[in-house]
Amino acid sequence: MTTSCKVSICVPTCNRPELIVECLDSCLAQTHTNIEILIGDDSSDSRTQALIETRYAHDARVRYVKNEPSLGQARNVASLFARASGDKIALIHDDDYFANDGIASLLELWQQHPQLEVAFADQYEVDAQGNVDTSKSAELNADFHRTALAQGLQKQPGRTGLVQMFPNNGWMANADLVKRISYRDDVGMCCDYVFGSELCLAASQVYYLHRYVSYYRKTDVSISHSTRGSTFAASLTAFEFVTALELDASLEPARRLALRRLAPIVVSLYAKNDAPLAALRVAFEHPYAYAYGFDARFYYHLSLIARAFITMKWRGLPPSAPRFP
The missing domain is CATH 3.90.550.10 (Spore Coat Polysaccharide Biosynthesis Protein SpsA; Chain A)
Structure with a gap:
């Protein structure tokens, strides 16, 4: 054969x-x-x-x-x-x-x-x-x-x-x-x-x-390196894809495992692209991705979000999510 x-x-x-x-x-x-x-x-x-x-x-x-x-x-x-x-x-x-x-x-x-x-x-x-x-x-x-x-x-x-x-x-x-x-x-x-x-x-x-x-x-x-810090990044699209999937209940642990990897990346992307409210939403909707507060990244990402709020207020911009293509 x-x-x-x-x-x-x-x-x-x-x-x-x-x-x-x-x-x-x-x-x-x-x-x-x-x-x-x-x-x-x-x-x-x-x-x-x-x-x-x-x-x-x-x-x-x-x-x-x-x-x-x-x-x-x-x-x-x-x-x-x-x-x-x-x-x-x-x-x-x-x-x-x-x-x-x-x-x-x-x-x-x-x-x-x-x-x-x-x-x-x-x-x-x-x-x-x-x-x-x-x-x-x-x-x-x-x-x-x-x-x-x-x-x-x-x-x-x-x-x-x-x-x-x-x-x-x-x-x-x-x-x-x-x-x-x-x-x-x-x-x-x-x-x-x-x-x-x-x-x-x-x-x-x-x-x-x-x-x-x-x-x-x-x-x-x-290609992925050229877009990884922007709202065109593959990680953000992957996050949206996994979140929207209709899955059998037996695959929900797999979805959670995938989102545990993706969510912190997305939080960072939102915070760095003038969308601190979206970053906060993702962070608090997926606390397991940060070991429920025991992951140092959580506090680092909170600092990124705070900085984004301050920067946008100084620039006179609303802290809304960016538009996607």
Whole structure:
């Protein structure tokens, strides 16, 4: 089954020709060879296109499309999913890459669990030059609930997405499910998290493999970094998304766990963006996020809120919530 199963590896890219070669070479080096590599290029120039045409034109598995005009992150990824012809779909971003047996390791899980719909595993953390930091890699996975004790079929697939255990790339899932959920263009920079949550909520079986299958490159240059201090931040959209979800009662603890992480970030964002009343509301509606007053962040955030009130009064502005796009 595994050798006959075709896997569509989707690679969205934007202005990273210096990094995408490592990503694509890792895909082509997979021990599971029944693959297609779909590239959606949102770049503002032709450097990536020239590189692909020069380096990979001979390999029919590489299928490149230059988006003109550019589609944006969510629509670019959605277009890749729509183009996929494989039985399974995997996603890897242009600055990240797979271990040589990454696809095979994930695909083998379907041999053990034929009804499986979604699989994911651990990610190495690497710096801009590609150097692996083993201690940070362990911390990264532990921070997102990926530990040895968690390996196996997840008892609550939806929880896996909500608490952000499911990674933003380096995963594999049934193509029909991925195409049905796809990426949403109405949630801004939060599209990765919303997709992962909705995918896991829709899946009947999700498996976490405690093994490194991909490399996550951590750099200072990314879309999320450019918006993280503003009201366009992914964390704020994620907070609104999780809050509004209609969930089965059994998943309410997962919602609470997700909001425990998100609420303090949102309080800080509101306080720093001239919305101290909104910040106060979120802080006092989610006291568990601050250990009911025993978390030092609570008092730091109160000081941010107080400063915002004083600053806005001095500027003659009402302390109302900012408008969102």
